Amino acid sequence: NAGVTQTPKFQVLKTGQSMTLQCAQDMNHEYMSWYRQDPGMGLRLIHYSVGAGITDQGEVPNGYNVSRSTTEDFPLRLLSAAPSQTSVYFCASRPTGGSNYGYTFGSGTRLTVV
């Protein structure tokens, strides 16, 4: 099925561990982004990319790294997990080249850091 695929759906990490959240889309969307969703905070942008080889920081980038080696994939790396990174993470994509395109969201990854 076309869309945005996020893996894993659930993950528990110990403080200090590293992991990568995967995001892949098969719609040839240039723009991809990562958000975290916390109770009472709404969705906040972590990092985004407007195309392969190009990434930029969002509102809350600290503790996270990204790369965009292909159009399809936009992984989010936690180098040393902290309890403050317990959250639900969403990846989203859209075409660029104008404002008349909606976003497609992945189903989310629920991360708990203990």
Added chain:
Amino acid sequence: KNEVEQSPQNLTAQEGEFITINCSYSVGISALHWLQQHPGGGIVSLFMLSSGKKKHGRLIATINIQEKHSSLHITASHPRDSAVYICAVRYLGAQKLVFGQGTRLTINP
């Protein structure tokens, strides 16, 4: 202060009622999005607006660019409409979305 303000934060209504959720923003935008999130679920894009009005089934979204305001209406509400509705805007010249805090809607049978 959030740049995108939604009201109300919580709304409980009876099945069949007409529902209105409001969204206000601060500066010029290229697009406004309405999103739906069911409990424990993913996020679905309902509408993208840059002007006027859009309708999909029982859902209607309007935007007033001059007043920097948008509304999402649900006609003949149903318990399956119970969800969090999120307004998000893309400001002129920007790539990223700015999100409202969401409106939690509960429709009782």
